[in-house]
Amino acid sequence: MDYQNKRKSILEKMNQIQGMKKGRLSEEYREKQKDGKTVRLGPYFKHQEWIEGKNVSRRVPADEAEELRGQIDGYHQSQKLSSEFVDASIKMTQTDAGEIKKSPDDSV
Numbered sequence: 458m459d460y461q462n463k464r465k466s467i468l469e470k471m472n473q474i475q476g477m478k479k480g481r482l483s484e485e486y487r488e489k490q491k492d493g494k495t496v497r498l499g500p501y502f503k504h505q506e507w508i509e510g511k512n513v514s515r516r517v518p519a520d521e522a523e524e525l526r527g528q529i530d531g532y533h534q535s536q537k538l539s540s541e542f543v544d545a546s547i548k549m550t551q552t553d554a555g556e557i558k559k560s561p562d563d564s565v
Contacts, residue, residue: 460546460548460552461549463545464546464549467541467542467545471535471539471542474535476524476527476528476531477535478504478525478528478531478532479506479529480504480505481529482502482503482522482526484499484500484502485501485502486501487499502516502517502518502519503515503516504517
């Protein structure tokens with residue numbers, strides 16, 4: 458496998474990530490009684506992340522939730538791509554050092 462091109466491809470994918478935020482976005486609902494019926498209110502969005510060893514949460518307005526969800530997905534995608542980049546770099550180094558044989562079907 459051409460690990461140099463694999464690494465280049467991974468970096469191009471990483472460059473396409475527009476924004477990143479750590480954490481988790483949760484949807485919450487509330488129930489209340491109105492005229493003898495249970496009414497479901499929400500969703501209310503909550504963003505949680507670990508900052509300096511503490512779990513910090515904040516409410517997120519509904520009109521900001523989708524953008525934040527995309528940023529959190531961007532962070533997870535960057536983590537995955539970073540791991541792939543490291544794996545390709547290690548295999549490239551091992552191949553160059555003769556530790557593993559070059560093979561057309563070698564996968565990263």
